[in-house]
Amino acid sequence: MHLSSLVAVASCILLQFPSVAYGRSNASGTRPYPGTPANISSFALAPFWPYQNFVTEPEFHPPVLEISKEPGASDGLFVFAPLPFLPVYPDRPPVGLIMDQLGNPIWHSANGYLGQLEVQQLDGENVLTYWTGGIGGGFVDAHGIGTITILDSTYRLIKNVTLNDGTFKAGDSMQNKPYPSYIDIHESLITSKGSLIVTAYNSTPYNLSALDGPEDGWILDSLIYEFDLRTHETLFRWISVEHIDELPLKGSHQLYPNGSIIDGNNATHPWDYFLTNSVAPLDDGYILSCRHYWSAIALDSKGNVKWNLNGEDGGDFDFVNQTGKSSTFSWQHYVRPLNSTPNKDATIYMFNNHNNGFDNGTNPSTGLTLYLDLQKRTVETVSALRDPKDVVYVDSQGTYQRLPGDHKFLANGQIPTLTEFDDNDRVVMKARFGQDNQVSSYRSYLVSNWSATPYWAPKIATTQEPSGNVILSMSWNGATPDVYDCWMIYESTDVNGTLTEISQEVPKTGFETNATLSAGTRLVAAAAGRGKRASRRSKSLRVELPSV
Numbered sequence: 268m269h270l271s272s273l274v275a276v277a278s279c280i281l282l283q284f285p286s287v288a289y290g291r292s293n294a295s296g297t298r299p300y301p302g303t304p305a306n307i308s309s310f311a312l313a314p315f316w317p318y319q320n321f322v323t324e325p326e327f328h329p330p331v332l333e334i335s336k337e338p339g340a341s342d343g344l345f346v347f348a349p350l351p352f353l354p355v356y357p358d359r360p361p362v363g364l365i366m367d368q369l370g371n372p373i374w375h376s377a378n379g380y381l382g383q384l385e386v387q388q389l390d391g392e393n394v395l396t397y398w399t400g401g402i403g404g405g406f407v408d409a410h411g412i413g414t415i416t417i418l419d420s421t422y423r424l425i426k427n428v429t430l431n432d433g434t435f436k437a438g439d440s441m442q443n444k445p446y447p448s449y450i451d452i453h454e455s456l457i458t459s460k461g462s463l464i465v466t467a468y469n470s471t472p473y474n475l476s477a478l479d480g481p482e483d484g485w486i487l488d489s490l491i492y493e494f495d496l497r498t499h500e501t502l503f504r505w506i507s508v509e510h511i512d513e514l515p516l517k518g519s520h521q522l523y524p525n526g527s528i529i530d531g532n533n534a535t536h537p538w539d540y541f542l543t544n545s546v547a548p549l550d551d552g553y554i555l556s557c558r559h560y561w562s563a564i565a566l567d568s569k570g571n572v573k574w575n576l577n578g579e580d581g582g583d584f585d586f587v588n589q590t591g592k593s594s595t596f597s598w599q600h601y602v603r604p605l606n607s608t609p610n611k612d613a614t615i616y617m618f619n620n621h622n623n624g625f626d627n628g629t630n631p632s633t634g635l636t637l638y639l640d641l642q643k644r645t646v647e648t649v650s651a652l653r654d655p656k657d658v659v660y661v662d663s664q665g666t667y668q669r670l671p672g673d674h675k676f677l678a679n680g681q682i683p684t685l686t687e688f689d690d691n692d693r694v695v696m697k698a699r700f701g702q703d704n705q706v707s708s709y710r711s712y713l714v715s716n717w718s719a720t721p722y723w724a725p726k727i728a729t730t731q732e733p734s735g736n737v738i739l740s741m742s743w744n745g746a747t748p749d750v751y752d753c754w755m756i757y758e759s760t761d762v763n764g765t766l767t768e769i770s771q772e773v774p775k776t777g778f779e780t781n782a783t784l785s786a787g788t789r790l791v792a793a794a795a796g797r798g799k800r801a802s803r804r805s806k807s808l809r810v811e812l813p814s815v
Contacts, residue, residue, distance in 0.1 A: 322740040332370035347711035382452040411452035485537035521559040556602035618665035634667035678711035721745035751795035
């Protein structure tokens with residue numbers, strides 16, 4: 268994720284908002300709305316894109332998903348965290364969402380930004396992880412200061428992971444605020460050994476005179492930590508400023524000075540020369556995506572730089588099939604290894620933005636796969652995946668996910684579109700959750716392994732139709748489709764009665780299901796069930812008599 272004074276996606280939640288539009292697709296104008304069912308909000312609530320409303324959860328307003336699918340598309344759930352551009356959508360707070368491919372929400376977080384929302388595995392069990400905290404306060408760009416939360420499949424808290432080892436200096440504007448944790452928003456990866464890899468940033472004094480900057484200048488130092496989740500022991504710590512001899516400041520493509528507040532003159536506005544936006548295990552070490560360096564960098568287990576693959580000139584490698592003078596990749600996100608043989612070869616993939624705020628509109632963004640011969644030090648492009656019918660130029664954010672069966676999933680960050688490709692790189696699914704540059708999601712995923720039974724009870728509410736009929740609305744936020752497929756309704760004409768017999772059974776229809784209560788019902792409850800078995804029952808609700 269990246270915000271500069273020239274380019275600011277709506278990710279700067281706390282302190283600033285952008286004033287211009289940035290990345291773009293080849294779609295122009297306002298897209299036609301899909302069908303408008305009863306739970307779609309009015310124009311007043313969402314002037315440019317429709318959002319959903321629910322009787323049982325009046326604070327929930329997930330976006331309508333515009334979805335098209337072809338035969339062969341994967342089943343699964345979308346996991347993402349839409350962040351509306353608040354000046355356009357002042358009534359649409361950021362949230363975390365899990366939604367099905369019919370556009371129904373499965374789980375809706377409380378209002379507030381959840382960065383890096385993802386389904387991962389810990390000790391062989393699926394967990395839901397996300398980042399919460401402050402973005403932008405005292406730091407330039409969309410760097411964060413916050414905490415990683417890990418939930419189990421009932422949405423109970425397993426733990427909050429924090430970082431504060433006494434070395435961090437936030438910007439001057441943050442000095443009077445307590446920050447119990449300094450984990451950045453960009454990475455929070457659980458490894459197969461039960462550890463957590465995170466990123467962090469620190470305002471660091473540095474002599475910038477070699478770049479015609481001040482001797483008493485400041486840079487934004489990029490840090491990487493790996494913690495043991497059982498003991499919270501620090502297993503690995505890496506600091507970019509300690510490797511400037513190997514990775515010099517002059518290698519940065521982040522303009523300096525750029526005539527903006529990002530001038531390196533003080534701790535509040537350090538120069539963000541590096542920007543690590545992803546980290547993953549590679550052999551006995553790590554692979555980093557360094558956005559402002561246009562590099563994928565491999566470290567050994569001690570933190571030494573093994574090699575630097577640079578998208579402009581190859582770095583430690585030669586491109587064997589590069590054509591023209593343009594870079595192979597730049598401003599990238601989400602670098603991951605597909606496979607590797609230590610000291611022999613590796614195949615890596617990334618979301619290749621190829622654009623940012625002052626360098627855009629020429630090279631389309633792609634899902635890029637590269638083969639590296641580590642002995643010959645050559646690199647070859649395996650594929651550059653994109654939808655030829657919907658070319659995008661994504662200035663910031665993005666995900667390139669590999670799916671089972673050699674399917675691939677591209678999420679375009681600040682452009683709110685999601686695309687699945689089959690094993691022949693044919694587009695088999697497209698989804699959109701907003702207008703370009705009006706809503707973004709730093710990372711988004713398509714998952715097939717999330718099964719959740721919430722620890723809380725379903726909710727019910729009643730409304731009265733003009734005819735006098737009383738409608739019962741029922742929902743169970745967080746319950747996945749495999750957990751329940753029907754609602755069992757219990758009714759009594761006695762407001763003080765007991766509810767022991769099922770009076771109606773209705774199939775589940777989307778997030779919220781409606782049913783007409785029997786005449787004279789004064790007390791009602793509902794249970795989510797599957798087949799003939801109830802899973803969880805709501806609280807009983809008194810029904811007001813219809814007005815005459």
